[in-house]
Amino acid sequence: KAGVTQTPRYLIKTRGQQVTLSCSPISGHRSVSWYQQTPGQGLQFLFEYFSETQRNKGNFPGRFSGRQFSNSRSEMNVSTLELGDSALYLCASSLGGERNEQFFGPGTRLTVL
Amino acid sequence: AQSVTQLDSQVPVFEEAPVELRCNYSSSVSVYLFWYVQYPNQGLQLLLKYLSGSTLVESINGFEAEFNKSQTSFHLRKPSVHISDTAEYFCAVIPVYSGAGSYQLTFGKGTKLSVIP
Numbered sequence: 001k002a003g004v005t006q007t008p009r010y011l012i013k014t015r016g017q018q019v020t021l022s023c024s025p026i027s028g029h030r031s032v033s034w035y036q037q038t039p040g041q042g043l044q045f046l047f048e049y050f051s052e053t054q055r056n057k058g059n060f061p062g063r064f065s066g067r068q069f070s071n072s073r074s075e076m077n078v079s080t081l082e083l084g085d086s087a088l089y090l091c092a093s094s095l096g097g098e099r100n101e102q103f104f105g106p107g108t109r110l111t112v113l
Numbered sequence: 114a115q116s117v118t119q120l121d122s123q124v125p126v127f128e129e130a131p132v133e134l135r136c137n138y139s140s141s142v143s144v145y146l147f148w149y150v151q152y153p154n155q156g157l158q159l160l161l162k163y164l165s166g167s168t169l170v171e172s173i174n175g176f177e178a179e180f181n182k183s184q185t186s187f188h189l190r191k192p193s194v195h196i197s198d199t200a201e202y203f204c205a206v207i208p209v210y211s212g213a214g215s216y217q218l219t220f221g222k223g224t225k226l227s228v229i230p
Contacts, residue, residue, distance in 0.1 A: 004156070033217065043203065043220035056216050090156055092218075098145060098207050099164050102218060104156035 002026065004093050004105035012111045018079040021108045025072050025093030031055075032074040033102060034066060037088040046089075049074055050096050078110075086112045115140040115206050119221035126194055127229050134189040134224045136178075136204030144206040146187040147218070148178055151201045160202070163187065199228045 005024045013019050025032050034046040045058040049068035068074045072093075078085055088109050092102035120135040138144065145164050149157040161172040168180040178189045187204060204221040 031216065035218075035220075042222040043205075043218075045217040045219070048216050050216075058217065092157075096216075098209060098216060101159050101162070104149075104158070106154075106156045 004091060004103050006089075006091055006105040006108050008108060009106065010109045010111075012113065013081050014113050015081055015083060017081050018077065019081060019110060021076045021078075021089055021091075021110070023074045023076070023091035023093075023105060025074070025091075026103055029093035029095055029103075030072055031094045031096035031100075031102075032068055032072065033092045033094075034074070034076050035090045035092065036060075037090060037107070038086075043090070046076065081112045083112050086110060115144060115208065115219040117204050117206055117219055117221035119204055119224050121224050122222065123225045123227065125227045125229055128196055129193050131192050132190065132194050132198075132226065134202050134204075134226065136187045136189065136221060138185050138187065138204070138206050140185075140206060140208070143209040145209060146178075146180060147205045147207070148176070148187070148189050149203045149205060149220075151203065151223075153200075157203065160189070194226070194228050196228050196230060198226060201225045 007022045031050045033048040037043045048056040052068045063079045066076045088107045090107045092104045094100040094102045116139045118137045126132045147162045148160040150160045151157050161170045163180045171177045176191045201223045203223045205218040
């Protein structure tokens, strides 16, 4: 079974630009979660989608948005990039229950200059 | 809301020595507990989890963790570490019930384990 894939793996943008990151979950998984990882703040939850609906949202500004498609693939968008948005963005897929393991992708390393 | 505290940001240990990585959590509701491991330039991999039943859980590569409800702890231990265990380890919790805050993992800040030859 293929794992969680994220594209692109690396991205360099400048302040003010916007960016879209993509995540393809494990086949059969309907839940996709997004996390931001930085050295200072650690791993922080952004949002979670299940069957194309956002079920849960973390404490991030509205510049961070996401969506999920009918095939469970998910995209995350960050508009008006700031230097502080530089981070590793991880997505995780699962069957959708609290007991179900979340499988993480390798992440997208975003650098904002 | 939940919070997770990993008391040590870095733990150096000699090869074949035992190690304990400490994790304490705070939550107003029952939680499931997890340990994840992250190798350089990779995502997170689940090491072990506590959902219910025996409070001592084990992984396939020799790690174990014990859930202590009274002390709200879930410390990770290994009796003899190898060079290949060098990585960053994250403790995480998720609420048991379905409601606000569900389905999201709350992570500790991580502990970097360095195994010295």
